[in-house]
Amino acid sequence: MSISHDDCHAVAVAGHSATWPGLGIDIEPDSPLDAELLAVVCSETERASRPDNVAELDYAKQLFSIKESVFKAAYPRVQTVLDWRQIGVALEGEDRFVAVLREASVPGMQIEGLSRRLCGKWVSFASVA
DSSP: EEEEOSSSOEEEEEOOOTTOOOEEEEEEESOOOOOGGGHHOOOHHHHHHHOOOHHHHHHHHHHHHHHHHHHHHHHHHHHOOOGGGGEEEEEETTEEEEEEEEESSSOEEEEEEEEETTEEEEEEEEOOO
């Protein structure tokens, strides 16, 4: 189970642990990431993978939301708080992503998900593959 909320919205996801060993969800305002967080949230590889038609800080905010959902999905297995740099994200198409844990208690663990703009928010959902 995973929850997320902001001033106006709340989201939750739940599933049987035998089928869904890790679930994560996040909701964030669809606004640019604070510039001082860019290097903290995004690796150089992730920054270089930004789609040409998306502003850097908007893309970074999407990655922020994705990584928050990945933290939540991975926690039941890793049992530790992850650093932003321990999660590598690759977008696949318009709204899908694959994340891989690096240097964590379960290195190489793959997490898949969706990240989409809805109602002026970024909503990201992650599940352990």
